[in-house]
Amino acid sequence: MEPESLQGRLRSKILEMNFKAKSGHIGSALSCLDIMLSVLPDRAEGDTFILSKGHATSALYAVLNALGEIPDEVIDSFYKNGSVLTGHPAPLKFPSIPFATGSLGHGFPIGNGIALADKIKGSTAMTCVLMSDGETNEGTTWEAAHFAVANKLDNLLVIIDKNRWQGFGSIGEVLGDTAAPQLWAALGFEVNEVDGHDIAAIRTLKNELRQRKNGIPKVLIANTVKGKGVDFMEDTLDWHYLSMNDGHYEKAVASVQTNYKSSQP
Amino acid sequence: MRKHFSNYIENVADKYDDLVFVTGDLGYNALENLRDKLGNRFINAGVAEQNMIGMAAGMAYRGYRVVCYSIAPFVVYRCLEQMRNDVCFHELPVFIAGNGGGYHYGALGSSHHALEDLAVLSGLPNMRCYVPAFLDDMNTCMDEMFERRLPAYLRLGVGKPMPASFTPTAYGARRTVANAQLTVVAQSPIINNVLQALQNDGLDGVTDVFVVNRMPLTDLPADIAHSLSTCKRLLTVEEHVAVGGLGASVAYQAAALGIAVEKYVSVCAHGYPNGLYGNQSYHHEVNGMDIAGLSRTLHTFFENA
Numbered sequence: 001m002e003p004e005s006l007q008g009r010l011r012s013k014i015l016e017m018n019f020k021a022k023s024g025h026i027g028s029a030l031s032c033l034d035i036m037l038s039v040l041p042d043r044a045e046g047d048t049f050i051l052s053k054g055h056a057t058s059a060l061y062a063v064l065n066a067l068g069e070i071p072d073e074v075i076d077s078f079y080k081n082g083s084v085l086t087g088h089p090a091p092l093k094f095p096s097i098p099f100a101t102g103s104l105g106h107g108f109p110i111g112n113g114i115a116l117a118d119k120i121k122g123s124t125a126m127t128c129v130l131m132s133d134g135e136t137n138e139g140t141t142w143e144a145a146h147f148a149v150a151n152k153l154d155n156l157l158v159i160i161d162k163n164r165w166q167g168f169g170s171i172g173e174v175l176g177d178t179a180a181p182q183l184w185a186a187l188g189f190e191v192n193e194v195d196g197h198d199i200a201a202i203r204t205l206k207n208e209l210r211q212r213k214n215g216i217p218k219v220l221i222a223n224t225v226k227g228k229g230v231d232f233m234e235d236t237l238d239w240h241y242l243s244m245n246d247g248h249y250e251k252a253v254a255s256v257q258t259n260y261k262s263s264q265p
Numbered sequence: 266m267r268k269h270f271s272n273y274i275e276n277v278a279d280k281y282d283d284l285v286f287v288t289g290d291l292g293y294n295a296l297e298n299l300r301d302k303l304g305n306r307f308i309n310a311g312v313a314e315q316n317m318i319g320m321a322a323g324m325a326y327r328g329y330r331v332v333c334y335s336i337a338p339f340v341v342y343r344c345l346e347q348m349r350n351d352v353c354f355h356e357l358p359v360f361i362a363g364n365g366g367g368y369h370y371g372a373l374g375s376s377h378h379a380l381e382d383l384a385v386l387s388g389l390p391n392m393r394c395y396v397p398a399f400l401d402d403m404n405t406c407m408d409e410m411f412e413r414r415l416p417a418y419l420r421l422g423v424g425k426p427m428p429a430s431f432t433p434t435a436y437g438a439r440r441t442v443a444n445a446q447l448t449v450v451a452q453s454p455i456i457n458n459v460l461q462a463l464q465n466d467g468l469d470g471v472t473d474v475f476v477v478n479r480m481p482l483t484d485l486p487a488d489i490a491h492s493l494s495t496c497k498r499l500l501t502v503e504e505h506v507a508v509g510g511l512g513a514s515v516a517y518q519a520a521a522l523g524i525a526v527e528k529y530v531s532v533c534a535h536g537y538p539n540g541l542y543g544n545q546s547y548h549h550e551v552n553g554m555d556i557a558g559l560s561r562t563l564h565t566f567f568e569n570a
Contacts, residue, residue, distance in 0.1 A: 113323020143313035
């Protein structure tokens with residue numbers, strides 16, 4: 001199955017999971033689904049992916065479900081009592097979820113440690129950390145960025161899901177753009193920007209960056225649309241939080257079907 | 266203890282080729298030996314403790330045993346969430362080594378003291394806190410820390426050799442007598458003040474002394490329970506606040522075992538009750554854990570005897 005055809009199917013899955021769970025963070029999951037679809041199925045031996053923006057975990061679960069790592073019956077337990085699928089990833093449950101996240105600003109320092117360990121061991125593995133743009137407000141981002149540069153972690157790729165919305169406003173309204181390319185360039189990162197919904201482009205860029213052993217850590221600023229694929233959820237703060245009623249769900253599914261026709265049988 | 270600590274690490278560096286030592290930009294004139302010995306397994310993470318602990322979790326995930334060194338307050342409080350979420354939740358062998366527990370850094374001020382470190386850390390899942398009282402039990406603590414391969418905190422202070430009268434135990438050490446009238450349970454090098462006070466006051470022969478060098482204390486050791494059941498009088502001494510500390514743990518465990526204690530006094534840190542600061546000895550005096558203060562407390566147990 002071509003990855004592109006997955007984009008609609010997994011969006012429908014994310015909607016179904018969150019509708020049944022009456023849960024929120026839907027816009028965040030739809031925002032970074034395509035980034036995960038670019039990275040997760042395309043890992044080489046030893047590569048690590050860390051979802052630092054843990055609130056988008058329904059997208060991660062959906063991708064791992066499609067990859068066969070999380071069975072359907074487990075997916076059905078999302079948010080339920082006695083489940084391992086919490087609203088932010090739980091620790092020590094799945095090999096592809098090496099770290100429980102949910103409090104922002106944890107994934108990048110962890111990624112530093114994995115990348116440094118791989119360097120010491122002479123491994124060619126790549127560590128990829130997916131952050132949100134709001135998350136880059138966290139002070140650990142700046143501690144971790146200096147560490148990555150000082151330790152020449154060219155095997156580390158930070159991907160920022162830049163949908164321009166954070167907890168209670170747009171990134172411009174809150175602290176300013178802490179995911180601005182010039183900030184990261186000034187820190188000493190190799191900065192690339194990409195359309196965060198273009199799977200082929202992200203994957204190509206990622207694989208180019210992996211080959212660039214120049215002693216410089218990489219950041220990929222993925223410009224995205226919050227709520228991507230569901231017209232009424234796109235580019236709004238509301239769908240960071242809201243959960244769907246029956247009407248929302250019906251409308252959302254129809255919107256995905258229209259926007260991703262290739263996913264229809 | 267710091268020199269003893271760095272010598273220990275240097276000595277096990279070959280045995281544990283998965284040992285990584287990370288410092289939060291501290292160790293001038295103390296850790297140069299480790300930097301030379303460990304090569305690329307010695308990492309200065311800079312003045313950035315949160316990244317240091319998260320990074321350590323990442324290295325531990327890749328199979329390393331990671332020691333993170335700083336002064337106690339900096340490596341406990343600033344990065345607590347990294348310890349809980351990144352290290353403890355994932356059962357990773359990250360060992361934080363904090364130099365100068367309690368009032369150790371004295372006149373440098375309250376920012377440099379660690380009076381609540383054990384309360385803060387010992388409730389975390391999979392965490393074990395080690396509080397050596399003597400240079401001798403430091404080795405035992407560190408041996409266990411490395412072999413256990415789970416999250417740990419090592420609180421370093423100023424250590425003296427263990428007196429010959431003490432017997433090492435699984436929880437620390439003890440010195441018991443035949444006709445004890447008082448059970449003393451202490452933690453950290455403050456035990457040296459307790460021992461001096463007991464000796465000065467001629468109370469060695471009537472006192473059972475237990476040193477507990479690890480937290481949390483989830484079960485009261487049988488010998489302590491036996492002593493307490495017999496003496497029914499308890500003194501706990503710790504350079505730590507009462508909440509979440511040794512005394513609270515011993516009292517809780519004693520109550521759970523149904524041991525009737527007739528008199529209990531806790532000597533512990535009360536912060537800065539007079540609003541004034543000084544060296545470690547000054548703070549010991551203010552909190553009644555200097556030798557004279559401990560003598561006064563000991564007399565309250567024996568004044569009617």
